[in-house]
Amino acid sequence: MTDASKPVLTGGCQCGAVRFAISAAPNKTSICHCRMCQKASGAPFASFAEIEKDNFAWTKGTPSTFQSSSIAMRDFCVACGTPLSFRRIDGPRIEIMTGAFDRPDRLVPTRQYGTEARLGWVVGISNLPSQTTQQNYGPEKMATIVSHQHPDHD
Numbered sequence: 001m002t003d004a005s006k007p008v009l010t011g012g013c014q015c016g017a018v019r020f021a022i023s024a025a026p027n028k029t030s031i032c033h034c035r036m037c038q039k040a041s042g043a044p045f046a047s048f049a050e051i052e053k054d055n056f057a058w059t060k061g062t063p064s065t066f067q068s069s070s071i072a073m074r075d076f077c078v079a080c081g082t083p084l085s086f087r088r089i090d091g092p093r094i095e096i097m098t099g100a101f102d103r104p105d106r107l108v109p110t111r112q113y114g115t116e117a118r119l120g121w122v123v124g125i126s127n128l129p130s131q132t133t134q135q136n137y138g139p140e141k142m143a144t145i146v147s148h149q150h151p152d153h154d
Helices: 035-041 120-127 133-137
Strands: 009-012 019-022 028-032 046-052 056-060 064-067 072-076 083-088 093-097 111-113
Touching: 035 046, 035 083, 046 083
Parallel strands: 028 111
Antiparallel strands: 009 019, 019 056, 028 046, 046 093, 064 072, 072 083, 083 093
């Protein structure tokens, strides 16, 4: 990404030590249920936005890297542990974790991979009883919580 490129979307880790920007819309957004993505995200599945490396830049800090297989690297923030990306070694694209974007609502998955490891209960989660964070903690408790998370903007 060139300095003259206007970012389409930005994001970063939870503590703000690592930030990124993309200058073009992602090629695709997907969910991966494979066991490696479950472990890397600490969640039942991972969600990624695939971006051409020419349209991507780390704009603050440098992530640490873990080679999770013979074909792939995963980037994460060494300060707070936020998983940030999956990329094939020497590949032309990088896949950024959608939750790391400042506006993850703009990245709607259109396909799923690794479904052999999909947890059976994932399909029904939209039917579970739900409540907002405010409803869960209540206004009194919410008023005492101080977030140390980086805001969703630069």
